[in-house]
Amino acid sequence: MSPGKTSVNIVNLGRVAYSNALQIQQRYIRQHFDSSSQTPNTILLCEHDPVYTTGIRRVSYPAEEEQRLRELGADFFRTNRGGLITFHGPGQLVCYPILNLGCFKKSVRWYVCELEKTVIKMCGKFGIKASTSVDTGIWIGNNKLCAIGIHCGRYITSHGLGLNCNTNMSWFHHIVPCGIIGKGVTSLSQELGRDVTIEEATPVLLQAFSEQFNFSLGNTEFLHSR
Template sequence: MINLRLLTRALAQPLAQQLSYSTTTTAAAAAVAGASCQGTLVKPINDKPIGYLTLPGLVKYDAALELQSYLVSRRHKITQNTLETSEPADMICFLEHPPTFTAGRRIRGKTEQEEEERLKKLGADYYETMRGGQITFHGPGQLIAYPILDVRDYQLNVRCYVSRLEKTIIDCCAKYDIQANTTENTGVWVGQDKKIAALGVHLQRYVSSHGLALNCNVDLNWFDQIVPCGLSDKGVTSITKETGKQTSPQDVIPHLVKSFESLFYKPLVHVELTKVVPTELLNKLLN
């Protein structure tokens, strides 16, 4: 789902300003952008690997936000040559959250206090975020991927970056013989009515944060407590539900890594958390 007025205004501005907007994407948004990314095969300008971090356990959402903020700042410093490191500049964080409802920029500040309290009483956290979109759920059994990338290195604009993420999820689902697709609504779907993955991104001075949430073996009953992404007539599904086989995020990570390599045309290398994340922040992530 996207605010077309906001996107239209963004597209009229210089690219550096445009990229400061949070956005998700739809077919209508692609029309506004004036170009489709369906056949995008643009390669990155270098072959430097992307690092990926795998966080154990369930990571609190606010700690994950702090991690993303740190990695975005780190990426900017590397670009500005104010930080030297032997580790990859671009990173993807793979993790799971405890039960958490998040509201995107489209409804920030619009959720009634009573509704927020109702969701918290279910045993979930609630956060308003800078990503695009409306309300969604994150929880155990859902694989989260937060790419921290400088999109200029991949020769991608905002629309094509989101399209590349969609294709990455579709490629990963295909490894489980799930025929996933995009529709006029945001996210990745099985058929027209069952969402298997949600997307919401934010770009700050060309560097991405937030990302995707792929349902592996998450308890889908949590989604009954909200109208996911504002789509009251649509449902949700998971890899486990589609295949009939219990499939955890840990099972899916190697496949999603391969899909990122295929669709972003770069090797991914595993990076130890201690080599990138400061001790104080690491303690927050692991507690």
């Protein structure tokens, strides 16, 4: 580890149900709030079973809408992250940074901007030109590649980003992703014209993350939990 750099551990959960991932996030968050705990900053990586999630923005998702989406074979969760409805599922790399922003910069706006820059930098390593827009997330033209929705309490971050690698994009056809009308979604596989797996994308994203946030990668743990 480089002197003076914050160390961030990586925990790979593998494919995990969304409800389990929420519980694991909460466990790491509680450890940060426990003054007796020397909790390292951690990035949780995973892939979810099909699930639609909504954020805290004031848009109604009635029970009928929830039932319609569940009948497609997906789960449904209302969360405390920012943003509107999105989809997580197989082929999508989900990244949940549980970070103490006191180790970086105590600014939620800065943090979100750095997440955006991280994904743009990762895309550059794949030879893809990506950008931000007035709408949230990372875009390639009018198609969203990566959704970003975070929560931050007492400067401890949770939730994070969902990067489409080789996701079955038909799941997005049943919603207006992130509430943005008239725009589409894309994946690394679609943009590169070949199959890009989560396993291929993960080290590239982590390298971009460590460069953008100027941290050292610490221990890597595989914690497979359904």
